[in-house]
Amino acid sequence: MRKPALFLALAVVIAALIWLIGRNPPDLDMLREQLIDLDAWRVERPLLVAALFFAAYVAVTALSLPLAVWMTLAAGALFGFGWGLxxxxxxxxxxxxxxxxxxxYLLSDWVHGRFGNRLQAIDxxxxxxGAFYLFTLRLIxxxxxxxINLLMGLTPIKAWVFYLVSQIGMLAGTAVYVNAGTQLAQLESLSGILSPPLILSFLLLGFFPWIAKFALRLVKRRRAHAGWSRPARYDRNLVVIGAGAAGLVSAYIAAAVKAKVTLVESHKMGGDCLNYGCVPSKALIRSAKLAHQMRHADRYGLAATRPxxxxxxxxERIQAVIAAIEPHDSVARYEGLGVDVRRGHARLIDPWTVQITDDAGNAERLTTRAVILATGAAPFVPPLPGLDAVGYLTSDTLWEEMAQREAGPKRLVVLGGGPIGCELAQSFARLGSEVTQVEMLPRLLIREDEEVSALVKASMEADGVTVLTGHRARACGITDGEKWIEVEAGGKTRxxxxxxxxxAVGRAARLDGYGLEELGIPTGKVIETxxxxxxxxxxILAAGDAAGPFQFTHTAAHQAWFATVNALFGKFKRFRADYxxxxxxxxxxxxxxxVGLNEAxxxxxxxxxxxxxxxxDDLDRAIAxxxxxxxxxxxxxxxxxEILGVTIAxxxxGDLIAEFVFAMKQGHGLGKILSTIxxxxxxxxxxxxxAGEWRKAHVNPTALRLLERFHAWRRG
Structure with a gap:
């Protein structure tokens, strides 16, 4: 509470000083009269006058008093242009x-505590x-x-940067006023100091850093494209490679702003999410959950039954679900939106040329101003000895393989304890398979808190999954016609x-065969952007799983907006991807x-x-x-x-988290959620x-005691 009190006291003092100055505002005649006495004193004691003037100027500017202009004129009149400057x-x-x-010191903590996430982008x-923006403001x-002084104090710009940039940035404006002070006798009004041409010069000077920044970007672009021959004209504004979540959204946005866009897909429209990931897995999870509920129908007062x-x-139901959603991502829909959809494999020939080769081997080259690489990711298969000999399924191949069977696998080993491995292991166990899950890390869902991992593990074990954490797969093989996998834990193998x-040990970005190496585009686990x-x-931009850092359908769509806008309009305005x-x-x-941080x-x-x-367990609806x-x-x-992060189990x-996502995005705290019906x-x-639990933990006990006394007094 001391900081707000100190700020209030300081504000009152400054307001009082400004009021006193306003009662008798300075003018040029008053300044000339004061300078007569000061100039005589300066002749007698030049160093003392200079030191006192310096200290007074520091105090005036530190307190933000409206006297700086007058003192700057006085400096020119008293000390001349050089020493005055x-x-x-x-x-x-x-x-x-x-x-x-x-x-x-006085305001930054309060402002950031009050507005929280809304200031994060500014920070x-x-x-x-910060130095660039400050320099621009100082020139105008x-x-x-x-x-400028007060607002910059609320930002994370370093104090020494603020000082150096201010020292340089204010020099030109200071020189103008000091020079005017040297000609104080001829000056008729303050308006005569800044003539329209001089104001225009300062404005141009203020915009110079932005012009220079734009010019540097052009130079950088030209340097990146050095050695390549740019086409005289372009067939397309944009070519998007890959028709998964990122590619579809990119093509949609480009068509919506009337750009000429081609979308190239070598396999299935909708990408992994529709065909192998989100959609089929959730359909499987729903069937498995219903089977689980039938087995445990006695929890609902019904007779338990074996499904x-x-x-x-x-x-077949899963394929029907995919087919029902498929029109949303179909060629017909996107062509109806104005997208040129091509089936085939796309490869970069140079920074502006994409070669599209169809299944028959026919190749066509299109020139384009921009390219978005939305090539997605595929299941990562570890180099495990004997893996190819025993055969294996992935989250891509699983669906077609199982659709051919009347019965599921009797004994299933799931390699991997991440989200995909956990979802599929639990589903197959609920559908009657004997499931063993192998994870080399010490717990499942390693990115979540330990209690979350423990909760999921307990639930999966209750469904019959044998969970082996801390076990490393060593090899696979076949003995007497029986397949096996060897795992190691604590120095022992079994x-x-x-x-x-x-x-199901993770997914790796698709990077090969698109011409990235030939163009020298750096890649690691993902395309570097x-x-x-x-x-x-x-x-050439990238979005979605191929760009990282997240491998979610919703983040791929989120990135697609930034990639498309930057691809089409980046020469004029670019947007940083917001994570x-x-x-x-x-x-x-x-x-x-x-969403956001967890404890770990x-x-x-x-x-x-x-x-x-x-x-x-205390929630009425959950109990019901x-x-x-x-x-x-x-x-x-x-x-x-202020919400830093939320975990819901x-x-x-997945539906409940949306309220917290909105609150964090808009900078709302738990108080807003508590006040919502x-x-x-x-x-x-x-x-x-x-939110109510937070409020109860932050009730002021002193206020409660005062309220108790108040109500006692009211009772008489």
């Missing part, structure tokens, strides 16, 4: 820096380009001097027999959803936090639905309701009750 330049910069530091921009005299089904029937092996999603060549609020979910039972990440980054937790397990866990800044967690009885009330 030196005195004012250093005094004004020191005073500005003191005002900057005062604003930072990131100032950390990266129309921007108030004191406002009867064929795997072929379940997987063999696990299986009928089918599902490899900058914050604008540009590769080595600014007109501040990225949610995700793992669709096990219970579901796990998260907060500790690793040494970010102070508080935990608020609400157990879903026999789904009373899980929790809502919220991380906030200590003493504040429980029924429909939620329908009773719904699972969404868990979010409000979590």
């Amino acid at each position: 030196v005195l004012v330049s250093f005094a004004s910069t020191i005073g500005a820096t003191l005002a900057f530091l005062a604003a930072r 990131e921009g100032m950390t990266r380009d 005299p129309a921007v108030p001097f004191f406002a 009867e089904f064929s795997f072929r029937g379940i997987f 063999r696990i027999a299986f009928d089918d092996l599902l490899v 900058n914050e604008y999603l540009e590769t080595l060549y600014p007109n 501040r609020v990225i949610p995700w979910a793992t669709f096990t039972d219970p579901e796990i959803a998260r 990440e907060a500790r690793e980054r040494k970010i102070p936090y508080e935990i608020t937790r609400y157990g879903i 639905d026999a789904a009373a397990q899980g929790f809502v866990k919220v991380l906030t800044r200590p003493g504040k309701d 429980g029924e429909h967690a 939620h329908i009773y009885p719904t699972l969404a009330e868990a979010n409000k009750f979590a």
